[in-house]
Amino acid sequence: MNADEVYVIRSGVETNFAKSFLLAASDIQDFSKLLIIAAIAGEQNTVFCNLYDAVTKSRIEREWDKNADWGTIINNIQSRLGGTSSTIPSIAETPVAPAKLSVVPQKVHPQDLRIKNIRTLLDYPLDLVKEWLEF
Structure with missing residues (x-):
């Protein structure tokens, strides 16, 4: 992707952003x-x-479908991107909730590493970091 600066898009599989992206990308x-x-x-x-x-x-555009088979859509998109569908477990085959699935392995953003290093250096509890970020 090209952009005017570095952007980090974080979205769970169960979010409206991800679902609307997947529907259009399909x-x-x-x-x-x-x-x-x-x-x-x-x-x-x-x-x-x-x-x-x-x-x-x-x-x-693609019409909104709240009952779409998201696992199949993800696998189809990934196969067109040149990946293998075996890298994404089938939702039916895994006990992990769909929101926890990782669609594409991603490099860790340098800012994320910096935050992790500072948190580790200061021995700041991860739960408090998550709470602050959610706030």
Whole structure:
């Protein structure tokens, strides 16, 4: 991805942002073409994702389906990206809740490492860090 600066997008599989991204991405056949990923504010703390073809600026739309088979959608997208579907466990085969699944292995952002190092150096409890971040 190219952007004007470094952005970190964190979203659980069960969030509206991730689901709206996955629905739109499931219609993309060629991921080598440039895309625009737009975070769209909903009501209160809800954030949705819109995808656009970067060349035509046209929105890639797919009708909202709250009962979609998210595991299959994730596997199909990953296979088009060149990954193997075996890297994502089937939701039916794993006792882990879908929100805990990792879609794509990611490098740790340098800011995350810096925070971890400071927390470790100061021996600050992880629970308090999480509580502060959630606040």
